[in-house]
Amino acid sequence: MTTTARPEVRSRMRHYITQRLIMKGDSSPLSDDDLLFTSGRLDSLDAVELIMSIETDYGINFSDIGFDLTRLDSISAIAGLVQQPSAEPV
Amino acid sequence: MTAHNLALHFEQVVASSPDAVALLCEGESFTFSELNGSANRLARWLMSQSVDRGAVVCLELPKIAEAYALAMACIKIGAPYAFLDPAAPAERARLMLERCRPALIVSVREGFGARAVIGDADARAALRDAVSRLDDSNLPQTALITGVDPAYVMFTSGSTGEPKGVVIPHQGVLHLIAWAKHDLGIGSGDRLTNVNPIYFDNSVFDIYAGLLNGAAIVALDALKGRPPAELVSEITKHQCTFFFAVPTLFMFLDSMHLLSPDWLPSVSRFMFGGEGFPLARLRRFYDAFAGKAKLINCYGPTETSCICSGFEIVESTFDTVEGLAPLGKLNPNFSYRILDDDMKPVPAGTAGELWLGGPGVALGYINNPQETARRFRQDPLIEGYRSILYRSGDLVEAEAGTGVLRFRGRADNQVKLRGYRVELEEIDHALVACKGVTRALAVVLHDAGGASRLLAAYAGAKMTESELRQHCAAHLPAYMVPNRFIWLEDIPVNANGKADRRSVASLLGEAVARAS
Numbered sequence: 001m002t003t004t005a006r007p008e009v010r011s012r013m014r015h016y017i018t019q020r021l022i023m024k025g026d027s028s029p030l031s032d033d034d035l036l037f038t039s040g041r042l043d044s045l046d047a048v049e050l051i052m053s054i055e056t057d058y059g060i061n062f063s064d065i066g067f068d069l070t071r072l073d074s075i076s077a078i079a080g081l082v083q084q085p086s087a088e089p090v
Numbered sequence: 091m092t093a094h095n096l097a098l099h100f101e102q103v104v105a106s107s108p109d110a111v112a113l114l115c116e117g118e119s120f121t122f123s124e125l126n127g128s129a130n131r132l133a134r135w136l137m138s139q140s141v142d143r144g145a146v147v148c149l150e151l152p153k154i155a156e157a158y159a160l161a162m163a164c165i166k167i168g169a170p171y172a173f174l175d176p177a178a179p180a181e182r183a184r185l186m187l188e189r190c191r192p193a194l195i196v197s198v199r200e201g202f203g204a205r206a207v208i209g210d211a212d213a214r215a216a217l218r219d220a221v222s223r224l225d226d227s228n229l230p231q232t233a234l235i236t237g238v239d240p241a242y243v244m245f246t247s248g249s250t251g252e253p254k255g256v257v258i259p260h261q262g263v264l265h266l267i268a269w270a271k272h273d274l275g276i277g278s279g280d281r282l283t284n285v286n287p288i289y290f291d292n293s294v295f296d297i298y299a300g301l302l303n304g305a306a307i308v309a310l311d312a313l314k315g316r317p318p319a320e321l322v323s324e325i326t327k328h329q330c331t332f333f334f335a336v337p338t339l340f341m342f343l344d345s346m347h348l349l350s351p352d353w354l355p356s357v358s359r360f361m362f363g364g365e366g367f368p369l370a371r372l373r374r375f376y377d378a379f380a381g382k383a384k385l386i387n388c389y390g391p392t393e394t395s396c397i398c399s400g401f402e403i404v405e406s407t408f409d410t411v412e413g414l415a416p417l418g419k420l421n422p423n424f425s426y427r428i429l430d431d432d433m434k435p436v437p438a439g440t441a442g443e444l445w446l447g448g449p450g451v452a453l454g455y456i457n458n459p460q461e462t463a464r465r466f467r468q469d470p471l472i473e474g475y476r477s478i479l480y481r482s483g484d485l486v487e488a489e490a491g492t493g494v495l496r497f498r499g500r501a502d503n504q505v506k507l508r509g510y511r512v513e514l515e516e517i518d519h520a521l522v523a524c525k526g527v528t529r530a531l532a533v534v535l536h537d538a539g540g541a542s543r544l545l546a547a548y549a550g551a552k553m554t555e556s557e558l559r560q561h562c563a564a565h566l567p568a569y570m571v572p573n574r575f576i577w578l579e580d581i582p583v584n585a586n587g588k589a590d591r592r593s594v595a596s597l598l599g600e601a602v603a604r605a606s
Contacts, residue, residue: 023559023563024315026315037318037346038317038318038319038346039317040315040316040317040318040320041315043312043315043318043342044338044339044341044342044508045338045508045568045569047342047345048338048508048542048543049543049573052535052543063370067341067344067345067371067374068345068347069342069345069346070345070346070347
């Protein structure tokens, strides 16, 4: 099982995503369940960066989840995905 | 139907289908006759602003109807136009404008130089009012423009730290239009998306392969800030038949479950280019549209009038699952050589640098003879007469028998990020201009799925990431701002004393993993 506590993953992801949104001039509030890509707040450029970041940080191979971005569509969804037993922080 | 310049070709299309829809933009529809009339009036207005044949006009505009009409107006008087990103950092815009030395800048923002600002509804209405009194008939002097007159200037990243303006002649675009008609079957009845940014090379195809083949073009905003499902729905609402974009966008739509015949039933041809499409990701796209739409991979440096080769994806394309989609065979009217470092042809089946020639090749870089001389060279295998080839820097291999080209890497430090061509040296230069930074080197890390991540190493005074990001954002477009900045005691050098990008890439890969 992963040793990363759920709140820490959430907090890291929230920080990371908030930073990207600010860079894009989006400073609206962001809750853990707000949709990131479906809503258009993050786009294809952000997707590439987020995927590589998650792949690097948690050793998740995006091809293993079928290149499915809807599974990374909120902070909660990302936190749930990276804490699956197969995902280990690297 | 033959014409020796783009303007006459456009006027022939207008004459044959004046009432057909040419442009859908900002919720309005314009027929060929209306677009031509606007272009003629704007051409006369440009001339009243001291714009004449050969003078450069900079169009710092978003996708508004005037942008398309002004482009057509410019080609009618033989004044090359340059679309510039209206959101580009002021410093980068200044570099591009200074290179162009424009007779006129039409912009949505204030700034230096002879400039007409149409930044709000009132200003647009005033321009419309001013030109409405002008004659809307075709201009007699259009016939004087030759195939080698410059049609447009397209800026691309430069390794000297400054963007380069590629000058494309009318004849280059005429060949692109003919290829699109014969090889892609584009004609009246088609509707092409113009999702590509108007200041980005891919939009040259959207505009000319569409309008000048009698098809309509649909101006669509890229995804910025709006749900991707909205973009897809808009393409379907407008019944677009041809959708050209960078692989990054298609991969994104695929990841969001929006790339399917259910979402895009009207599209019969998808084309992608500007960067490689990993075959592993292309398979799903191909399967989703098998029997319903064709998929075409295209290739072409900006210097070859947008596109110089195309390849239709078929089942056997996936016999190899690794790597990128093939580039295809070169279009008619391009000649090429694949040469080694000593400028000798490589043996069949081995990779070498692609040099391209023919009427589709650019005239050079605007007001930049040094860079022009560096990249546009006499064919090393021809003596006795002038035969200029563009040195692409792309390493390719030609398949024996078919002539199909495959991409094998770069001979220099150019990379593709989301389809945009980026010379890493331009980022190095921008970082070194930051007070306290003594040396800097940008690198790209790739993952197996084809995603690329831009990082930068720097030496000198330690700074926060946010300081460096702000500095870069003031000098570079958003896609060229590194995602992370990592301080190093010194930048490693190779045996020749030059900064070693490869070992920096490996160091940064480790540093990012450690910091995570």
